[in-house]
Amino acid sequence: MDLHADPVDLTATLVDIPSVSGAEATIADAVEAALTEQAGHLEVVRNGNAVLARTNLGRPSRVIFAGHLDTVPVNENLPLRRDGDTLHGLGTVDMKGGDAVFLSLAATLPEPRHDVTFIFYDCEEVDAVRNGLGRIERELPDWLRADLAVVGEPSNAVIEAGCQGTMRVELRTAGRRAHTARAWMGQNAIHALAEPMRRLAGYQARDVEIDGLRYREGLQAVRLSGGVAGNVVPDEAVLTVNFRFAPDRSAEQAEKHVREIFDGFDLSVVDLSPGALPGLSAPAAAELVQAAGGKAAAKLGWTDVARFAALGMPAVNFGPGDPTLAHTREEFVHAAEIRQVTGVLRQFLTGRASPSPDHHPSRTRSARQ
Amino acid sequence: MDLHADPVDLTATLVDIPSVSGAEATIADAVEAALTEQAGHLEVVRNGNAVLARTNLGRPSRVIFAGHLDTVPVNENLPLRRDGDTLHGLGTVDMKGGDAVFLSLAATLPEPRHDVTFIFYDCEEVDAVRNGLGRIERELPDWLRADLAVVGEPSNAVIEAGCQGTMRVELRTAGRRAHTARAWMGQNAIHALAEPMRRLAGYQARDVEIDGLRYREGLQAVRLSGGVAGNVVPDEAVLTVNFRFAPDRSAEQAEKHVREIFDGFDLSVVDLSPGALPGLSAPAAAELVQAAGGKAAAKLGWTDVARFAALGMPAVNFGPGDPTLAHTREEFVHAAEIRQVTGVLRQFLTGRASPSPDHHPSRTRSARQ
Numbered sequence: 001m002d003l004h005a006d007p008v009d010l011t012a013t014l015v016d017i018p019s020v021s022g023a024e025a026t027i028a029d030a031v032e033a034a035l036t037e038q039a040g041h042l043e044v045v046r047n048g049n050a051v052l053a054r055t056n057l058g059r060p061s062r063v064i065f066a067g068h069l070d071t072v073p074v075n076e077n078l079p080l081r082r083d084g085d086t087l088h089g090l091g092t093v094d095m096k097g098g099d100a101v102f103l104s105l106a107a108t109l110p111e112p113r114h115d116v117t118f119i120f121y122d123c124e125e126v127d128a129v130r131n132g133l134g135r136i137e138r139e140l141p142d143w144l145r146a147d148l149a150v151v152g153e154p155s156n157a158v159i160e161a162g163c164q165g166t167m168r169v170e171l172r173t174a175g176r177r178a179h180t181a182r183a184w185m186g187q188n189a190i191h192a193l194a195e196p197m198r199r200l201a202g203y204q205a206r207d208v209e210i211d212g213l214r215y216r217e218g219l220q221a222v223r224l225s226g227g228v229a230g231n232v233v234p235d236e237a238v239l240t241v242n243f244r245f246a247p248d249r250s251a252e253q254a255e256k257h258v259r260e261i262f263d264g265f266d267l268s269v270v271d272l273s274p275g276a277l278p279g280l281s282a283p284a285a286a287e288l289v290q291a292a293g294g295k296a297a298a299k300l301g302w303t304d305v306a307r308f309a310a311l312g313m314p315a316v317n318f319g320p321g322d323p324t325l326a327h328t329r330e331e332f333v334h335a336a337e338i339r340q341v342t343g344v345l346r347q348f349l350t351g352r353a354s355p356s357p358d359h360h361p362s363r364t365r366s367a368r369q
Numbered sequence: 370m371d372l373h374a375d376p377v378d379l380t381a382t383l384v385d386i387p388s389v390s391g392a393e394a395t396i397a398d399a400v401e402a403a404l405t406e407q408a409g410h411l412e413v414v415r416n417g418n419a420v421l422a423r424t425n426l427g428r429p430s431r432v433i434f435a436g437h438l439d440t441v442p443v444n445e446n447l448p449l450r451r452d453g454d455t456l457h458g459l460g461t462v463d464m465k466g467g468d469a470v471f472l473s474l475a476a477t478l479p480e481p482r483h484d485v486t487f488i489f490y491d492c493e494e495v496d497a498v499r500n501g502l503g504r505i506e507r508e509l510p511d512w513l514r515a516d517l518a519v520v521g522e523p524s525n526a527v528i529e530a531g532c533q534g535t536m537r538v539e540l541r542t543a544g545r546r547a548h549t550a551r552a553w554m555g556q557n558a559i560h561a562l563a564e565p566m567r568r569l570a571g572y573q574a575r576d577v578e579i580d581g582l583r584y585r586e587g588l589q590a591v592r593l594s595g596g597v598a599g600n601v602v603p604d605e606a607v608l609t610v611n612f613r614f615a616p617d618r619s620a621e622q623a624e625k626h627v628r629e630i631f632d633g634f635d636l637s638v639v640d641l642s643p644g645a646l647p648g649l650s651a652p653a654a655a656e657l658v659q660a661a662g663g664k665a666a667a668k669l670g671w672t673d674v675a676r677f678a679a680l681g682m683p684a685v686n687f688g689p690g691d692p693t694l695a696h697t698r699e700e701f702v703h704a705a706e707i708r709q710v711t712g713v714l715r716q717f718l719t720g721r722a723s724p725s726p727d728h729h730p731s732r733t734r735s736a737r738q
Contacts, residue, residue, distance in 0.1 A: 164550060168599055179693075180611045181533060181670040183574075183587035190590035190608075194563070194570035201563035205552075218552035221559035223596030224606055230537055230591050230639075231611060237593055239559075242549045242600060270599075301550040324548075 001034040003107030007342050008087070008335040010100035015080040015091045021070040021130075024049040024122040028069060031103065031120050041110040042118075045140070049122035050132045052143050053106055055115045061284050062115040062145070064313075065106075065345075066133070066304065067099040067152040068124030075329040085335040092333040094125075094326035098152025098319035101342045105349065112349040114284060117146060124304065133307055148284035149308035150345070154321030157337040157344075159292050160299035161285070161316045163306050164215055164244045165275030167254050168222070171196050171239045172266045178233040186233035190226045193237050196265050197221070200241065203261065208246040211278045213298035215246035219261070240270070244300070247275030276306045279314030288316065291348035318345075370403040372476035376711050377456070377704040379469035384449040384460045390439040390499075393418040393491040397438060400472065400489050410479040411487075414509070418491035419501045421512050422475055424484050430653050431484040431514070432718075433682075434475075435502070435673065436468040436521040437493030444698040454704040461702040463494075463695035467521025467688035470711045474718065481718040483653060486515060493673065502676055517653035518677035519714070523690030526706040526713075528661050529668035530654070530685045532675050533584055533613045534644030536623050537591070540565050540608045541635045547602040555602035559595045562606050565634050566590070569610065572630065577615040580647045582667035584615035588630070609639070613669070616644030645675045648683030657685065660717035687714075 001013050019027040028049040035044045035053045042053040049069070054062075071091040080089040087097075099120060106118045121132030128134070137144055173193050178186025205217045219241060226237030245254040251274040259267055279285055280296060289296050299305060299317050308315035320337035346352075370382050388396040397418040404413045404422045411422040418438070423431075440460040449458040456466075468489060475487045490501030497503070506513055542562050547555025574586045588610060595606030614623040620643040628636055649658055649665060658665050668674060668686050677684035689706035715721075 166550070166600070179670060180587055180589045180591060181535070181613050182585075183589045183613070184585065188589055190593050191566070191570040193593070194566040197560070197563040197566055201560040216551075216553065218549055220549045220552050220557055220602050221595075222549060222599050222601065222603060224559050224562070224593050225596070226590075227592030227594075227609065230609070231535070232591065233589050234591060240596065240599070244550050244552070301548060 001030050003034050003038045003103050007100045007104040008338050010104060011087060011092065011097045011333070011338055012080050012082065014096040014099055015087065015089045016078070018074065018078060019069050019071055019091070020073050021123050021126045024069050028120070028122065031069065034103070035106060039107045042106060047136055047140055048132060050136060051120045052118065052136070052140065054117040054143070055112065057111065057115050059113065059115040061147040062117060063284055064117045064119060064144070064146040064149040064308065065102045065152065066119040066121065066149060067095055067102050068122070068132070069099065069120050070122055070125050072125050072327050077329050077331070086332050087335065088332040090331065093154045093321035093323070093331040095153050095319055095321070097321050097333045097338050098154070098341070101320070101338060101345065102152055104342060105345055109346070109349055113351055114349065116349065117143060119143070133304055137307070144311055146313050148282065148288065149305070149313055149315035150288070151303060151305050151308070151315060151317050152319040153303050153317045154319045154323045154326060155317045156322055157320050157340045159289055159296040159316050159318045161213060161278035161280050161296050162210070162247045162276045162309070163299040163302055164217070164246055165249065165251060165254055165273055166302045167243045167245065167251070167258065167272040168270040169241050169243070169258055170268050170270055171241065171262055172268070173237045174266070175233065175235045177228060177235045180231045180233055183233050186235070189234050189237040193226070193239055196239060196262050199261055206246065208248055210246065210248055211280045213278055213296060215298045216300065217246055218244045245275060247277045250274060273302055273306060274310070276309030276315060279309070282314045285314040285316065288348050292344045370399050372403050372407045372472050376469045376473040377707050379473060380456060380461065380466045380702070380707055381449050381451065383465040383468055384456065384458050385447070387443065387447060388438050388440055388460070389442050390492050390495045393438050397489070397491065400438070403472070404475060408476045411475060416505055416509055417501060419505060420489045421487065421505070421509065423486040423512070424481065426480065426484050428482065428484040430516040431486060432653055433486045433488060433513070433515040433518040433677065434471045434521065435488040435490065435518060436464055436471050437491065437501070438468065438489050439491055439494050441494050441696050446698050446700070455701050456704065457701040459700065462523045462690035462692070462700040464522050464688055464690070466690050466702045466707045467523070467710070470689070470707060470714065471521055473711060474714055478715070478718055482720055483718065485718065486512060488512070502673055506676070513680055515682050517651065517657065518674070518682055518684035519657070520672055520674050520677070520684060520686050521688040522672050522686045523688045523692045523695060524686045525691055526689050526709045528658055528665040528685050528687045530582060530649050530665050531579070531616050531645045531647035531678070532668040532671055533586070533615055534618065534620060534623055534642055535671045536612045536614065536620070536627065536641040537639040538610050538612070538627055539637050539639055540610065540631055541637070542606045543635070544602065544604045546597060546604040549600050549602055552602050555604070557602050558606040559603055562595070562608055565608060565631055568630055575615065577617055579615065579617055580649050582647055582665060584667045585669065586615055587613045614644060616646045619643060642671055642675060643679070645678030645684060648678070651683045654683040654685065657717050661713045
């Protein structure tokens with residue numbers, strides 16, 4: 001693995017090392033060896049199947065660059081296939097393109113303007129309890145202190161700031177079983193869902209602007225279940241609702257809001273992850289946005305950005321590739337976006353426009369403004 | 370197996386021969402042997418695990434007595450347990466009490482007023498396609514010609530006439546998948562169920578009187594399903610509804626009614642069984658009701674009565690035991706009800722009150738009126 005190669009080629013190399021969640025040892029070994037051998041200016045540590053590397057230059061601020069090494073299961077989309085300037089295959093979008101950008105920066109910028117910490121971690125695509133970042137937070141907490149975190153998840157090469165919170169609730173109705181031939185002896189729990197479903201279908205979701213970014217909330221039924229048998233009045237039904245909320249609501253406020261909507265019904269919170277405010281006014285974040293041409297968008301989905309926000313630093317998503325292709329068999333990434341993200345981050349860390357070949361000179365010029 | 374024993378003891382004997390659906394060979398063998406050896410006046414045939422027996426006396430009318438030999442699976446409720454005058458155990462209610470009554474009549478009434486046909490059949494408790502009566506209908510159709518059918522399913526020893534029809538429909542809504550963080554890009558199929566569920570919850574079911582019997586219709590949700598994942602706007606949801614309809618509606622009319630209720634939605638009929646009109650004005654049926662003291666009630670559930678009605682004869686349920694105990698682990702039957710049903714049918718077939726000991730003289734007197 002040549003960290004000094006074109007980050008597009010480095011992406012291809014990473015894609016061809018299979019690394020389904022839980023089986024990241026091979027790729028972590030390769031990343032650890034490459035960083036140790038080719039980036040002698042970095043302090044490198046291994047933690048499980050995560051590899052961490054940082055400068056210790058005494059700069060007044062520090063920026064974390066984090067990317068997960070794992071992918072969802074293989075789906076007839078390996079090995080990598082190149083089609084002109086497009087890379088096809090598992091992980092091209094989610095997120096070996098971002099990993100390649102960070103590895104390239106790690107090896108080629110010995111003296112960045114900010115101290116930098118690179119985190120390549122495991123098990124992001126599975127249950128949150130297995131997430132490598134969580135383990136690092138427990139075992140190596142000092143590695144997670146910084147003034148800004150950049151998570152390299154695909155974002156169409158646009159800085160996506162903050163993230164919306166997400167909450168899942170189960171609304172449960174109760175009834176009394178009876179044979180449907182004698183329905184009046186029972187009470188139908190499914191019929192009791194008619195009213196909460198009316199409220200749900202009529203809900204007007206809020207649009208919120210924070211730091212100039214537009215967050216769009218949503219309240220959506222994601223599961224419906226109920227029924228005992230084809231001839232039985234059911235005594236229980238469950239409606240599962242997912243609330244995506246803008247980061248101006250705290251987790252507690254979000255829960256209160258949902259409980260108000262479904263007032264009178266039995267509600268239990270299944271999971272609740274707070275959002276993260278964009279925090280773009282913090283100096284390092286503002287510098288990054290400027291390097292990207294002043295453009296940023298609201299992050300609507302929930303990502304590990306929220307973990308960093310919870311640790312008290314502004315955090316953004318910034319990576320090559322279309323996030324809607326993530327987890328699809330057809331995922332692909334355009335080489336231009338890999339180069340574009342590399343260029344923006346290089347400028348951010350050096351104060352100079354990227355010296356590397358750039359196929360989008362107009363965008364690069366715009367980033368200089 | 371002694372067919373001349375007290376039908377209560379005969380019930381106990383039958384209960385202690387396990388006969389879960391599909392495994393009725395042992396009980397069918399015992400019934401066949403007993404009828405052949407102890408009821409020489411009957412023509413006996415075996416068909417699969419069903420046993421059929423009939424008189425050929427040239428009477429002007431014929432009555433079928435039908436009982437299934439199978440039970441639902443054993444549920445820690447065998448062997449039989451007697452507690453005073455109560456029999457506990459699998460099949461006591463559904464429906465070895467009724468079988469015992471019919472076997473007793475088969476052996477002890479060589480010269481009934483009507484020609485009689487006894488049908489002890491298999492696989493009533495499983496998919497309709499396996500039902501022994503259906504096989505007999507295909508293979509021995511002449512055995513199913515009669516002027517009245519009495520099905521010995523538990524009916525609290527009350528004649529239950531006709532039966533309601535039953536229809537199951539699936540109402541399917543469609544949408545478009547999207548990530549819940551970008552819900553406006555999709556269309557939620559579960560939300561689209563709010564309107565049909567409103568109609569369902571507000572539906573006013575009809576009460577109908579036919580031949581002096583009161584039928585109560587019902588429209589009940591029996592299943593609800595939908596959902597792709599906790600973070601996906603679902604593109605399909607299904608509401609399953611069971612319509613129980615009085616026998617004054619044909620199957621076609623019932624379907625038309627349900628389609629009108631859910632006008633504008635995609636509906637598919639999953640199953641549809643027509644009801645059966647009570648037909649109590651037919652001579653043999655009227656005689657039976659008279660023998661039972663003039664009392665009859667509407668049958669609300671769907672039973673094999675409807676199969677006989679479809680063959681053009683009035684059909685009733687009449688058997689010992691509380692039907693709401695059927696398929697419960699705790700099923701039991703009172704000896705008095707077994708004797709009462711035996712007495713009524715004996716009177717019906719002989720024109721004389723039962724000579725056997727009767728623990729409910731008041732009811733027997735009432736039956737004489």
